[in-house]
Amino acid sequence: MTTPKLSMRGVRKSFGTNTVLDGIDLDVAPGEVITLIGASGSGKSTLLRCCNLLEPIDDGAILLDDDDIAEPGLDADPIRRRIGMVFQSFNLFPHMSVTKNVAIGPRKVLGVDKATANATAIELLARLGLTDRSDAYPDQLSGGQQQRVAIARSLAMGPEVMLLDEITSALDPELVGEVLDVVRGLKTDGMTMLFATHEMAFAREISDRVCFLHKGRILEQGPPDQIFGEPQEPRTREFLQRVIDSGRL
Amino acid sequence: MGSGPFRNSAHPVIPMDSQTRREAYEQRQRRRSIVIASASTAVVIATIVVLVPRAPRWDRVKKSFFDGDIFTDSFPRLLEAFWLDIKIFAWSVPLIFALSLAIAVSRNTRSPALFPLRAAAVIYTDVFRGIPVILTIFLVGFGVPGLFESRAWSNPLIWGSAALILSYSAYVSEEIRAGIEGVHESQRAAARSLGMSSTQTMASVILPQALRRIVPPMMNSLVSLQKDVALVSLIGPVEILRQAGLDKSKFANFTPYVAAAVIFLMVTIPCTRLADYLLNRERRRTGATTVS
Ligand SMILES: Nc1ncnc2c1ncn2[C@@H]1O[C@H](COP(=O)(O)OP(=O)(O)O)[C@@H](O)[C@H]1O
Ligand SMILES: [Mg+2]
Numbered sequence: 001m002t003t004p005k006l007s008m009r010g011v012r013k014s015f016g017t018n019t020v021l022d023g024i025d026l027d028v029a030p031g032e033v034i035t036l037i038g039a040s041g042s043g044k045s046t047l048l049r050c051c052n053l054l055e056p057i058d059d060g061a062i063l064l065d066d067d068d069i070a071e072p073g074l075d076a077d078p079i080r081r082r083i084g085m086v087f088q089s090f091n092l093f094p095h096m097s098v099t100k101n102v103a104i105g106p107r108k109v110l111g112v113d114k115a116t117a118n119a120t121a122i123e124l125l126a127r128l129g130l131t132d133r134s135d136a137y138p139d140q141l142s143g144g145q146q147q148r149v150a151i152a153r154s155l156a157m158g159p160e161v162m163l164l165d166e167i168t169s170a171l172d173p174e175l176v177g178e179v180l181d182v183v184r185g186l187k188t189d190g191m192t193m194l195f196a197t198h199e200m201a202f203a204r205e206i207s208d209r210v211c212f213l214h215k216g217r218i219l220e221q222g223p224p225d226q227i228f229g230e231p232q233e234p235r236t237r238e239f240l241q242r243v244i245d246s247g248r249l
Numbered sequence: 250m251g252s253g254p255f256r257n258s259a260h261p262v263i264p265m266d267s268q269t270r271r272e273a274y275e276q277r278q279r280r281r282s283i284v285i286a287s288a289s290t291a292v293v294i295a296t297i298v299v300l301v302p303r304a305p306r307w308d309r310v311k312k313s314f315f316d317g318d319i320f321t322d323s324f325p326r327l328l329e330a331f332w333l334d335i336k337i338f339a340w341s342v343p344l345i346f347a348l349s350l351a352i353a354v355s356r357n358t359r360s361p362a363l364f365p366l367r368a369a370a371v372i373y374t375d376v377f378r379g380i381p382v383i384l385t386i387f388l389v390g391f392g393v394p395g396l397f398e399s400r401a402w403s404n405p406l407i408w409g410s411a412a413l414i415l416s417y418s419a420y421v422s423e424e425i426r427a428g429i430e431g432v433h434e435s436q437r438a439a440a441r442s443l444g445m446s447s448t449q450t451m452a453s454v455i456l457p458q459a460l461r462r463i464v465p466p467m468m469n470s471l472v473s474l475q476k477d478v479a480l481v482s483l484i485g486p487v488e489i490l491r492q493a494g495l496d497k498s499k500f501a502n503f504t505p506y507v508a509a510a511v512i513f514l515m516v517t518i519p520c521t522r523l524a525d526y527l528l529n530r531e532r533r534r535t536g537a538t539t540v541s
Contacts, residue, residue, distance in 0.1 A: 052442050081444025091439035095457050105443035108453060150439075157443055 010060035022216035038213030044196035084159030092138040144175030330492035349422035377419035390484035409481030428459035468524030
């Protein structure tokens with residue numbers, strides 16, 4: 001078996017007395033797409049934020065290419081630039097044009113000169129169907145466009161792994177499709193992805209593996225057909241039933 | 250909109266200047282508001298004009314505060330003295346801005362090695378916001394020159410300005426800090442997730458957004474500074490307030506003070522209006538609506 005691209009070993013994380021991740025073990029193989037599903041508050045966002053070192057973990061290890069990146073005291077900046085993250089609320093920089101949003105990472109972090117960074121940004125934006133919006137500012141864009149810019153901003157750093165945190169949850173239903181298309185494209189390109197989502201149909205379509213999170217543990221995981229078709233755990237079934245009842249599957 | 254090509258056609262014509270019901274209603278309301286506002290203003294002014302001169306000692310007040318000849322005599326001299334106020338203001342503002350930015354950013358650092366810097370920044374803002382500006386001017390203006398042998402260091406303009414800078418930086422740095430804290434945490438997360446360092450995040454992402462927010466409150470501080478510049482006269486320099494005092498003694502009349510007030514208002518009123526305008530624009534831009 002190849003070494004996993006990203007690996008979590010016994011990861012624990014609490015906020016005060018609230019244990020949010022309670023021993024997470026998870027290997028993400030290169031090119032693998034793993035979706036995280038689970039009720040709100042089950043720890044999906046925290047898991048992703050820990051992987052990107054935005055939250056320090058209390059115990060356990062997180063390996064990127066077999067290097068422990070959660071080692072306390074390690075300089076997080078060189079690691080973060082290898083891991084892309086896209087947020088539910090886009091978090092674009094409102095005072096920068098679309099092109100600058102995408103170019104700023106390479107310029108500041110990788111020291112790429114402005115002209116080259118802009119050219120790369122425009123190329124990326126074209127790939128995501130945003131050519132005509134490159135001079136706009138974030139507040140002039142639809143939610144779907146903003147989220148695609150956020151993905152482009154992340155991709156501009158040439159990440160080895162992408163962490164996607166409910167990237168369609170803040171979108172109007174008719175705008176979800178354009179963002180999911182981008183994720184399909186990333187999978188085709190062989191991007192390694194860890195994707196927290198409530199879009200069950202999409203999770204079923206795109207995942208190599210689905211993990212069901214419950215109270216900070218991975219309660220059940222497996223290929224999508226198994227998790228969605230014949231879930232073993234009563235809690236998984238319960239959760240999926242609730243999703244079906246709310247009309248989202 | 251006289252005769253359009255469709256004037257006589259069978260279709261009902263909607264004239265170009267037709268208003269929606271709402272527009273018509275709003276126009277009526279606007280007219281009504283203007284009428285009411287003008288009427289009440291007229292009443293207030295009439296009352297003042299009629300009543301004030303009837304005050305028992307109005308004649309004496311008029312003579313000692315509103316003497317036209319003294320006003321015209323004193324005004325140009327005061328205006329010239331005001332030039333010094335403008336200069337003090339002009340060189341203090343950039344220094345206040347630089348110092349407060351440094352203080353605000355220091356207070357936002359997180360590294361334990363920088364604890365002394367953070368502590369110093371906190372003490373500084375607490376101390377200088379806690380002392381009246383005038384006292385700071387006295388203490389710095391009379392105290393610091395005593396430290397030096399050379400007369401070159403006893404220029405009250407330098408130490409008066411320094412006192413203003415110290416006082417105002419304490420306030421303005423708090424305004425900048427509030428601006429920095431007003432930028433949502435998710436912006437920091439987005440920048441850090443790209444691999445930007447905390448310094449790069451502050452410089453490229455947080456500060457540009459924070460500074461936009463703090464322009465209106467900072468304008469108000471600057472208007473306030475514009476007036477407090479006059480306090481520097483208390484340690485020596487002949488600027489407008491001092492000159493007005495000299496003229497008052499010369500004429501044994503208070504009219505120069507009124508003239509000085511007029512000169513201040515010529516500067517501060519436009520600045521205040523501008524600050525309000527910027528504040529309202531910022532409110533609209535950030536989506537906060539005003540409810541009548
Ligand atoms: N910064 C934080 N401080 C305190 N508690 C937090 C913080 N972030 C998340 N939590 C708590 O962690 C739990 C899991 O949250 P989260 O990871 O956002 O779940 P999910 O993304 O699955 O909805 C929740 O109970 C939430 O209140
Ligand atoms: Mg979440």
